[in-house]
Amino acid sequence: MYLFLVLNLNTLWVAVSIAMQHGHYDMCKTQTKSDEGIVWEYMACQPESKDMTQYLKVRLDPPNSTCGDPPEPFCAMGNPYMCNNECDASTKELAHPSELMFDSEGRNPSTFWQSVTWKNYPTPLQINITLSWNKTIELTQNIAITFESGRPEKMILEKSLDYGVTWQPYQFYAADCLDAFRMEPKSVKDLTANTVLDIICTEEYSTGYAAHAKTISFEIKDRFAIFAGPRLHNMASLYSQLDTTKNLRDFFTVTDLRIRLLKPATGATFVDERNLGRYFYAISDIKIYGRCKCNLHANSCTFTNNRLACDCEHNTTGQDCERCKKQFQGQAWSPGSYLTIPKGTANICDPSIAFIGNCYCYGHSNRCTYIEIVNTAVCVGCRHNTRGQHCEKCKKSFHRNGSAKLDDVNVCIANVCDNELLRCQNGGVCHNNMRCQCLPGYTGILCEKPKCEETGGCSSKSGQESIPHNLYLTTMIIVARLCTL
CATH class of the missing domain: 2.60.120.260 (Galactose-binding domain-like)
Incomplete structure (x- = not known):
């Protein structure tokens, strides 16, 4: 059985190689051997003439x-x-x-x-x-x-x-x-x-x-x-x-x-x-x-509702496969190459960049959501004390571990201050790289709050921030909340 499989794969590869040598590059993918075993190898697609x-x-x-x-x-x-x-x-x-x-x-x-x-x-x-x-x-x-x-x-x-x-x-x-x-x-x-x-x-x-x-x-x-x-x-x-x-x-x-x-x-x-x-x-x-014309992202074209449209592959969409699907927009769309691998590439809209959390979210989340109005993907449920659109920032009370890479589970550590980075505010001093000692009149983890705020004795500020009123700001608030989950 194994010998039969190998012979058939070899026959397929020879046929594909011969087709490529004669310029018939209208196949989208073929099976080939790799270190991981038998895998699909993608290439440019063209509908038949x-x-x-x-x-x-x-x-x-x-x-x-x-x-x-x-x-x-x-x-x-x-x-x-x-x-x-x-x-x-x-x-x-x-x-x-x-x-x-x-x-x-x-x-x-x-x-x-x-x-x-x-x-x-x-x-x-x-x-x-x-x-x-x-x-x-x-x-x-x-x-x-x-x-x-x-x-x-x-x-x-x-x-x-x-x-x-x-x-x-x-x-x-x-x-x-x-x-x-x-x-x-x-x-x-x-x-x-x-x-x-x-x-x-x-x-x-x-x-x-x-x-x-x-x-x-x-x-x-x-x-x-x-x-x-x-x-x-x-x-x-x-x-x-x-x-x-x-x-x-x-x-x-x-x-x-x-x-x-x-x-x-x-x-x-x-x-x-x-x-x-x-x-x-x-x-x-x-x-x-x-x-x-399918920009080398389809090997067939369908005539439906009195209109021709490409049957798009490579995670592309549109009448001519001229853009990436919504969940696959982490990098700029590009047409495929006429050349065979390795000189050419199918230029797939790769989901590992735009949708799968292990890469896009630095390994701190495996879920993303697409915010259509701002045309961006946001990581959901960031772990390891991270936050942000790509889980690239640290939560409050945590700071960036300078010796760790962004995809390290220890990228955000619990020290709330750092003498070298001078994170304490309003004249506070970092004590033992653990906490800020604040000047009288200030409080908070980073000495960021006037004490009068706790008693309500601070004078009102002119020009207080107004409630966001346009759609863009409202969306940003939604994004910010998602990023801190």
Whole structure:
């Protein structure tokens, strides 16, 4: 039985090691040997990459840019002079709604979204298609947009990292980059490690009606290859860059994408104003592969209540596992590392720091309570004559033993005064390191009280402390009482 267990553990460890060597760092933990026996070893987590179009919401601007309401004729895509086709939103067989950009392909005839025609020429035919997840997404493969019509002569792909509040260009597409955007044409293959984040304009995808040239791409993998090699065989190198370069991580991260269609394919240098029904946009398929961004604290992502959320581990919480749970906030939250142990770490929100008394309370308490209004944890029931938020102070009538560490059970001893520290007040003198000898008129353990207070003969003080009246002071009183238990 023991041999069987060892063989299986060895097999598991070999499998994990091989997976790590190939860059598959999406396991959260594995069993390994240590001096204490078989233990769990935590590491970074990543949900699997999948087709993210099944979770998105699409919005068109202007909202009436889909053809068919009212019905209108358009020209055949293969023959722009045959204009007897019709788009009619009220008839299923003739309708081309936006959801047909994301349905299953392979059917004949193919299904596609289609815009209104350019019947209002020379007014620009410009349409924005916004894709939103209400969740941060990390792109893992090329974005592919397949046009049923000719590919646009002018288009911009944009991204947002703040749920559509602000937008940045991802890539420009044009038949003539200089004319359309005042940019020199480039290819992603021209980029280097120093220019990998450059925004470029490409002319590679802006041809006319060629049947074999319908797809526009945003090349994620070519940018990965700059660090991981042409066949992505060295993913560890890419992960090392992602681990240390926030701008690189953010480049492949989005909450929303926007396709800005600025000019349809004309197939010529001029627009045929006699056949404006031949100009429109039609998209049959959009593919976007990625994973939920969970800050390397989850290996799965759940779609519930029409929303994606990470299944957080490592004592983290939030839609993106972006903070520690309440009982685990003793140190600052941090994302996990892409690198494997020992170079990387899962950065677990460690309960031994924020919740378990043996460490956080210096061993003088094993209970804590969380005071939400001041966002702090407080030790409860401090022992060994200690008090304070972390049991780091001594109770009244006890003082700190300078030769003992904070976690020593003898850290607070019963001498009430100390000649060296001069703890006696109001001119009192410490006698035999045991008690204060007070001057006439004063009393108390440390000679801290005027004797007149005992008889009520002291004159009243102006400016006496008022009763705490705001919530913060009230909370501090509660904390102080808890700390002296």
